[in-house]
Amino acid sequence: QKEVEQDPGPLSVPEGAIVSLNCTYSNSAFQYFMWYRQYSRKGPELLMYTYSSGNKEDGRFTAQVDKSSKYISLFIRDSQPSDSATYLCAMNSIQGAQKLVFGQGTRLTINP
Amino acid sequence: DSGVTQTPKHLITATGQRVTLRCSPRSGDLSVYWYQQSLDQGLQFLIQYYNGEERAKGNILERFSAQQFPDLHSELNLSSLELGDSALYFCASSEGLAGVSNTGELFFGEGSRLTVL
Numbered sequence: 001q002k003e004v005e006q007d008p009g010p011l012s013v014p015e016g017a018i019v020s021l022n023c024t025y026s027n028s029a030f031q032y033f034m035w036y037r038q039y040s041r042k043g044p045e046l047l048m049y050t051y052s053s054g055n056k057e058d059g060r061f062t063a064q065v066d067k068s069s070k071y072i073s074l075f076i077r078d079s080q081p082s083d084s085a086t087y088l089c090a091m092n093s094i095q096g097a098q099k100l101v102f103g104q105g106t107r108l109t110i111n112p
Numbered sequence: 113d114s115g116v117t118q119t120p121k122h123l124i125t126a127t128g129q130r131v132t133l134r135c136s137p138r139s140g141d142l143s144v145y146w147y148q149q150s151l152d153q154g155l156q157f158l159i160q161y162y163n164g165e166e167r168a169k170g171n172i173l174e175r176f177s178a179q180q181f182p183d184l185h186s187e188l189n190l191s192s193l194e195l196g197d198s199a200l201y202f203c204a205s206s207e208g209l210a211g212v213s214n215t216g217e218l219f220f221g222e223g224s225r226l227t228v229l
Contacts (some may be wrong), residue, residue: 006154043114043202043220044155088155099168100218102147104154 003027006089006103015112019076023089023103026070030091030101033065035074038086038105047087048074079110115139116221118203124227130191133224135203137184143167143206144186145218146178150199161186193228200225 006023013019021035031052036044048063050056050072056063062075072091076083089103115138125131137144146158157170161180172178175193180186190197204218 041222043116043204043222044218045114045220046217049217099157099160099170101157102155 001026003101004089004091004103007106008104010107010109012109012111013079015079015081015110017079019079019108021074021087021106023072024070025091029093031094032092033072034090035063036088036090038088044088081110081112084109114219114221116203116205116219118221118224120224122225124229125193126229127193127195129193131226133188133201135186135221137205138219141205141207142184144180145204146188147202147204148199149202195228198226198228
């Protein structure tokens with residue numbers, strides 16, 4: 001079983017829709033949770049960062065962490081065609097800070 | 113542009129061969145990481161160097177090795193290549209020793225796509 005599970009999709013939604021992306025994990029030592037966005041033929045770039053449980057909002061993006069359920073989410077409001085990309089969750093622990101563990105990534109397409 | 117430079121962008125080679133991938137980190141970053149991205153396994157951590165020293169190791173095969181030079185650029189050497197080694201290899205950098213800074217940000221290059229025939 002993988003430490004981090006993420007549905008690879010693909011996920012296709014119309015422009016303006018609310019998108020929900022999710023990951024589950026098994027390692028209770030994980031405390032730092034991130035979402036990276038990867039456009040085609042590019043490297044991943046950090047989108048959101050959250051420490052421990054709770055919510056964090058940045059513009060149209062909201063990240064949620066529920067450590068009791070070992071479940072993290074990324075919500076995208078008013079989705080735009082420019083949001084079309086692969087979204088990867090990532091996480092690590094204090095002890096294993098160097099080793100970011102990534103989900104497989106969800107491929108998202110926003111249709112105009 | 114993340115500031116991380118990787119060469120070559122594409123590489124096609126045959127089984128049994130050896131290749132070297134090169135990475136120049138962002139200016140001022142002392143940590144370099146190597147990741148492998150394949151369709152079935154996703155993004156997998158291989159190895160990290162900080163200021164020339166190996167700091168953390170993931171599931172890196174014995175056929176693979178890496179090093180970081182005094183000018184902080186890094187090379188990933190892949191030998192006795194197999195078909196299954198075909199993947200995107202990413203280099204990332206960060207400023208800190210602990211690897212991932214408080215913002216959790218690694219800066220990734222655009223990757224080197226390796227195809228083994």
